[in-house]
Amino acid sequence: MDAYIYLFLAYSIIWLGIFGFMWYVNKKTDRLEQDMTLLKEMIEAKK
Amino acid sequence: MRSKTDKILLIVLLVSFLTSLYLIFAWAPQIKASNTAEQIAQKIFYYHVPSAWLGFLAFFIVFLASVAYLWKRDRRYELISVASAEIGVLFITLVLVTGPIWAKPVWGIWWTWDARLTSSLILWLIYVAFLMLRRYLPDGSKRANLSAVVGIIGFVDVPIVYYSIRWWETQHPKAVMASGEGSLDGDMFIAFMFALATFTLLYAYLLKKRYQLLVLEDAVNKQFKEMEIL
Numbered sequence: 001m002d003a004y005i006y007l008f009l010a011y012s013i014i015w016l017g018i019f020g021f022m023w024y025v026n027k028k029t030d031r032l033e034q035d036m037t038l039l040k041e042m043i044e045a046k047k
Numbered sequence: 048m049r050s051k052t053d054k055i056l057l058i059v060l061l062v063s064f065l066t067s068l069y070l071i072f073a074w075a076p077q078i079k080a081s082n083t084a085e086q087i088a089q090k091i092f093y094y095h096v097p098s099a100w101l102g103f104l105a106f107f108i109v110f111l112a113s114v115a116y117l118w119k120r121d122r123r124y125e126l127i128s129v130a131s132a133e134i135g136v137l138f139i140t141l142v143l144v145t146g147p148i149w150a151k152p153v154w155g156i157w158w159t160w161d162a163r164l165t166s167s168l169i170l171w172l173i174y175v176a177f178l179m180l181r182r183y184l185p186d187g188s189k190r191a192n193l194s195a196v197v198g199i200i201g202f203v204d205v206p207i208v209y210y211s212i213r214w215w216e217t218q219h220p221k222a223v224m225a226s227g228e229g230s231l232d233g234d235m236f237i238a239f240m241f242a243l244a245t246f247t248l249l250y251a252y253l254l255k256k257r258y259q260l261l262v263l264e265d266a267v268n269k270q271f272k273e274m275e276i277l
Binding site: 002003004006007009010011013014017018021022025028029032035036039042043046 | 083084085086087088090091094095098133134137140141144145148149151152249253256257260263264267270271274
């Protein structure tokens with residue numbers, strides 16, 4: 001029975017790692033989109 | 048910023064992972080082992096080994112990109128090496144976590160300082176150092192050169208990790224793939240190869256996304272700098 005807990009733990013951590021990394025990439029994408037909006041506003045203001 | 052190709056790739060990835068889970072838990076038979084715990088824990092192998100192989104592949108790409116950067120001085124190679132190093136660290140982290148989870152019910156201990164485990168930990172530390180170096184040094188050619196050198200020297204540990212179970216007496220199981228010392232049952236082999244293909248696809252997807260993001264970040268930062276100068 002204990003072995004099933006270890007198996008569940010291993011697969012949970014793998015999924016957590018993969019989804020965690022995808023979340024990190026998406027978070028960076030969101031921040032970049034904000035930066036791009038800010039950049040556009042700065043360009044518009046300069047005009 | 049998600050293209051149609053990305054969406055298709057994501058769907059393919061999701062289907063592949065679900066299929067691989069089916070193959071691992073419903074298709075592949077259990078190994079013949081002396082106790083049930085070992086039979087159940089062996090299922091960890093199907094994701095543990097592909098994670099390790101993809102970690103090695105990621106660091107090999109870091110090595111190639113670092114050599115190409117020092118040779119051509121092209122920023123794109125530098126960004127590829129960073130993207131691949133991040134993903135490599137992710138995969139080796141999964142290896143270092145799932146290994147002890149397998150070891151506890153089988154060996155009765157979480158960790159032992161044998162050659163395979165220690166060299167894997169060193170590999171992880173090298174590439175964490177690579178990423179820390181990039182984070183804490185200011186952007187410029189000095190950072191790019193230093194990280195390229197670490198990316199090249201760090202790769203020396205990959206063959207050491209791979210051959211450690213042959214060169215030294217280790218507690219880690221001997222290789223059952225890519226060696227004549229053991230083999231997998233037909234259905235186990237299919238499940239393993241499918242998991243490996245799925246992880247390879249995941250690596251390709253993550254590398255593409257992370258590289259594209261780094262290129263965009265670079266372009267935005269450059270624009271900001273130009274705006275500040277004006």
